[in-house]
Amino acid sequence: MTVNIPPWKASGDWFDVCKCKIPCPCEFAQEPTFGNCEGILAYHINKGNYGDVKLDELNALAIGAFEGNIWAGKTKVNLGLFFDERADEKQRDALQMIFSGKAGGFMAEFAKLIGEIRGIDFAPIKFEISKDLSNWSAEIPGKVLAKAVALGGPMTPPGKRVQTINPPGSEVGPGAIATWGTAVKDEVDTMSFKWQREGRSSKHIPFNWEGP
Secondary structure, three states, X not given: OOOOOOOEEEEEEEEEEEOOOOOOHHHHOOOOOOOEEEEEEEEEEEEEEEOOEEOOOOEEEEEEEEEOOHHXXXXXXXXXXXXXXXXXXXXXXXXXHHHHOXXXXXXXXXXXXXXXXXXXXXXXXXXXXXXXXXXXXXXXXXXXXXXXXXXXXXXXXXXXXXXXXXXXXXXXXXXXXXXXXXXXXXXXXXXXXXXXEOOOEEEEEEEEEEEO
């Protein structure tokens, strides 16, 4: 059966918290700090549509684990996926089409890095980000908790952020600006993923996708 993909757009905020030391080498298309990586990837759509289906203010969250350099083409990431339970049936279908890569756009390329899907579910996803990029967080109560504060140091001017332009390992597409952070919470217990840590790497990147 041929699926008719309508024109679609989605833009918003993405961040992760992961096992790597700061800065996560994966963002530079290198092998993870410890040879393998585990992390939480959180997405908030500020504005989006899939045809005439609005996607504004909806969230998605992925839990991932892989070994080796994900960008070298020799390994794949195992994922668990959660979508916003507030989405109606048409919105749920649209989110799954976009994030699976079936609707084209950047996520069709990213989907080539995915191995096993350990589960897909709908849940209450709480996503927060400060306007000045001083902190960001996401939570699925009892299952996933990700919180980070912007990275700073003695030579960071007040109110300024530590950023990388055009990182070669951007998880949301080319031409990115990554703002670095320190994970203060990185906790997962769901879909056969389980860990609890703090003080490791985090980064925020805005995304802007369209397709098909």
